[in-house]
Amino acid sequence: MQAWLDSLIARGAFGPHPSPDLIYGAAIAIACALVLFLVAVPFASIVTWVERRVWARIQSRIGPNRVGPNGFLQWLADGFKHICKEDVVPAEADAPLFRLAPYLVVLAFILPWAVMPFASSLILADLNIGILYITAVPALTVIGILMAGWASNNKWSLIGGIRSAAQIISYEIPAGLAIFPVVLMTGTLSMQGIIRAQGWAPDRWFLFANPFCFVAAVILFISGLAENNRTPFDLPEAESELVAGFATEYSSMRYLFFFMAEWGNMFIAAAIVVTLFLGGWQFPAIVQSPRLMNLLQLATFMLKCLFLVFVSMWIRGTLPRVRIDQMMSLCWKYFVPISFINLLGTAVWVAIFPDGNRFTQWLMLSFGVAVVLLFLARVVAFTRRARMELYFHPTI
Amino acid sequence: MIAVIVFWTLAVITVLSAMITAFSRNIVYSAFALLGSFAGVAGIYLLLGADFLFIIQIFIYIGGILVVTIFAVMLTQGVADMNISNRIVGLIPAALIALLAGAVMLEAILRTPWPHPGTAALNPTTHAIGNAFLGPFLLPFEIASVVLLAALIGAIVISRQAARAEA
Numbered sequence: 181m182q183a184w185l186d187s188l189i190a191r192g193a194f195g196p197h198p199s200p201d202l203i204y205g206a207a208i209a210i211a212c213a214l215v216l217f218l219v220a221v222p223f224a225s226i227v228t229w230v231e232r233r234v235w236a237r238i239q240s241r242i243g244p245n246r247v248g249p250n251g252f253l254q255w256l257a258d259g260f261k262h263i264c265k266e267d268v269v270p271a272e273a274d275a276p277l278f279r280l281a282p283y284l285v286v287l288a289f290i291l292p293w294a295v296m297p298f299a300s301s302l303i304l305a306d307l308n309i310g311i312l313y314i315t316a317v318p319a320l321t322v323i324g325i326l327m328a329g330w331a332s333n334n335k336w337s338l339i340g341g342i343r344s345a346a347q348i349i350s351y352e353i354p355a356g357l358a359i360f361p362v363v364l365m366t367g368t369l370s371m372q373g374i375i376r377a378q379g380w381a382p383d384r385w386f387l388f389a390n391p392f393c394f395v396a397a398v399i400l401f402i403s404g405l406a407e408n409n410r411t412p413f414d415l416p417e418a419e420s421e422l423v424a425g426f427a428t429e430y431s432s433m434r435y436l437f438f439f440m441a442e443w444g445n446m447f448i449a450a451a452i453v454v455t456l457f458l459g460g461w462q463f464p465a466i467v468q469s470p471r472l473m474n475l476l477q478l479a480t481f482m483l484k485c486l487f488l489v490f491v492s493m494w495i496r497g498t499l500p501r502v503r504i505d506q507m508m509s510l511c512w513k514y515f516v517p518i519s520f521i522n523l524l525g526t527a528v529w530v531a532i533f534p535d536g537n538r539f540t541q542w543l544m545l546s547f548g549v550a551v552v553l554l555f556l557a558r559v560v561a562f563t564r565r566a567r568m569e570l571y572f573h574p575t576i
Numbered sequence: 577m578i579a580v581i582v583f584w585t586l587a588v589i590t591v592l593s594a595m596i597t598a599f600s601r602n603i604v605y606s607a608f609a610l611l612g613s614f615a616g617v618a619g620i621y622l623l624l625g626a627d628f629l630f631i632i633q634i635f636i637y638i639g640g641i642l643v644v645t646i647f648a649v650m651l652t653q654g655v656a657d658m659n660i661s662n663r664i665v666g667l668i669p670a671a672l673i674a675l676l677a678g679a680v681m682l683e684a685i686l687r688t689p690w691p692h693p694g695t696a697a698l699n700p701t702t703h704a705i706g707n708a709f710l711g712p713f714l715l716p717f718e719i720a721s722v723v724l725l726a727a728l729i730g731a732i733v734i735s736r737q738a739a740r741a742e743a
Contacts, residue, residue: 205578277608308700312631319639323611326646330604342650349643369702 212294212304220293224444225255231443231493238497259436267432270333277331282430282437284324289441291317292448297371299461299477301470310371311359314452315352318407318445322348325416325426328438332429340425343504344416348407350511355403357519358396361526362386362456365393365536375460380480387457388544389536392525397457399515399522401488404449406507408442411496415504450488451481458484582623590616607642607649614638628702 229244229251236243244251269275295310297303307313322345329341363369365386366377378384386393406413417425427438454460461477502510529537593612600606618633709717 274604277604307627308702309627309631312635316631316635316639319634319643322643323608323638323646326643326650327608330650338650342647345643345647349640349647352639 215304216290216293220290220444221440222255223447224289224440225259226252227443227447227489228258228439229254230490231496234490234493235497238494262433262436265432267434268429270429272333273429274331274333277327278429279434281324281328281331282434284327285321285441286437288318288320288324289444289448291320295371296448296451297375297455297460298481299474300372302474302478303372306370306372309369311363311369311374311452311456314371314448315356315359318448319348319352321441321445325438328430329426332426334429336422336424337426337428340416340422340428344409344426347409347413347416347507350508351403351406351413351515354399354511354515354519355407357516357523358400358403359452359456360523361393361396364523364526364530365389371455371460375455375462378459378462380459380462380464382459382548383538383541383545384462385457385459388541388548390526390529390540391544392522392529393457394544395518396522396526397453399519400456401449401453401491403511403515404446404453405492405495406511408445408449410442410446410492412499412502413507414496414501415507446489446492447485450485450492453488454481454484460484579623583620586616586619586623590620603649603652604646607646610642610645611638614642626701628705 232254233243233251244254247253247257269278292314294304295307295314297306297310325344325348326341329337329339329344332338362374366374368374368377378386382388387397388394405411409416416422417427422428427435430438461481463473463476463480465473467473467476589612593609593616596609597606597613600609614633614637618630618638621627621630621633
């Protein structure tokens with residue numbers, strides 16, 4: 181892109197004496213904005229439709245199917261409806277903070293996409309500290325949610341906001357510690373570096389590298405659910421007790437912002453797990469063309485992430501909400517000590533087997549395959565016993 | 577050129593937020609204004625090419641300290657009450673302390689031979705920082721860890737005592 185810009189400058193497209201810095205800066209800013217608004221926002225919106233369809237299926241309903249084919253354009257209709265609604269600011273609310281809060285939440289959801297490793301050369305910025313960045317920046321969400329909860333001047337909102345903050349700062353600790361086993365093994369914090377250290381085949385994934393990594397991956401995924409206020413940890417917006425928690429007083433587009441950020445953050449949490457433990461975009465080099473290769477890698481990465489997002493929808497449809505004391509004891513009494521043991525265990529493992537242990541990898545992989553096969557066998561057995569008429573619809 | 581614009585924008589954001597923190601009549605506004613101050617400082621670290629410091633600033637100050645501060649402010653009784661904090665306690669002592677501290681800082685700023693940041697791109701700094709922590713600066717690092725641990729245990733002991741006294 182720089183060469184193209186240079187040729188434009190040489191041809192005098194920006195006036196006789198342009199400042200190259202300024203033009204590069206503007207071009208990068210525009211490119212980032214385009215990528216984010218063409219990828220991040222539609223993605224987070226389409227996921228709302230997917231979630232409603234999946235959830236409906238789990239509850240034996242059909243779900244939204246009126247707008248577009250199978251309701252696919254429901255997200256556009258929802259967005260349009262919300263923009264057309266009146267944006268109410270309660271009379272007793274703290275208006276400036278009330279208006280600012282949704283933007284902070286959206287900012288926290290937009291920023292991590294900068295280091296999202298879609299493919300070997302499809303990444304906005306391969307920072308040296310990418311993995312720390314992608315785990316640290318979502319912390320801004322907490323501030324937005326606390327601000328929303330306080331500024332609404334509503335007890336439900338305040339309780340929701342405080343619950344959310346308590347939950348996010350608690351689960352940040354196991355989530356942060358779960359990253360370090362992988363950092364110990366690769367010696368890098370860059371997203372691409374971590375992915376390059378893995379292979380396309382599951383036996384080269386860090387998920388199966390050693391037992392500690394497997395536990396770390398599970399902890400990271402569950403902490404991701406908790407940090408994004410997803411079921412079974414959706415206490416901050418518990419509909420039955422807090423109306424909608426911190427979002428109770430919001431209406432119109434501001435309300436939608438919170439939920440768009442929630443769905444987008446779920447994708448980001450999935451992407452962190454995929455990058456660290458599931459081999460990221462790694463795909464066998466079957467074609468020569470770098471462009472085609474990047475497309476295949478992009479598809480691999482997206483499929484893996486979407487699978488994890490689907491798992492979170494599945495969990496949301498099937499699990500009840502936990503109590504707040506259960507949630508806190510899960511974090512502080514189980515996850516934090518286990519994470520520390522994981523970290524020490526991985527350090528010892530790396531000291532003993534600096535290049536990894538193939539036998540353990542194969543053993544763990546076969547164990548994983550056995551668990552998946554057992555699960556499928558039980559699903560088949562139960563459906564047979566229930567004499568259920570399976571209905572596979574192509575669009576869920 | 578761009579660097580200068582970015583620097584001044586960040587500096588203005590940092591100082592303005594710090595001023596809101598110091599002068600706001602509403603303690604909640606003070607707490608939230610810290611966000612701009614911390615984020616501005618993080619931006620300046622990034623501008624200087626200190627990527628690790630930048631991310632740690634966000635991790636610790638925005639993700640940790642700021643959240644806990646806001647949390648504590650919100651759990652305070654009567655937060656919106658204007659009389660509970662941020663009052664000028666004494667004009668003359670405050671001015672004296674500000675003047676003294678300002679003089680010391682000005683002296684330090686003028687005496688320090690500032691390295692020119694140059695135009696180097698983001699070089700990885702993490703390895704060097706890690707090696708420094710576990711090499712030449714091992715003792716200060718360990719002492720700081722022990723002090724933090726002692727503070728943690730102290731906080732738990734104090735809060736447990738209060739809880740026991742209530743029960």
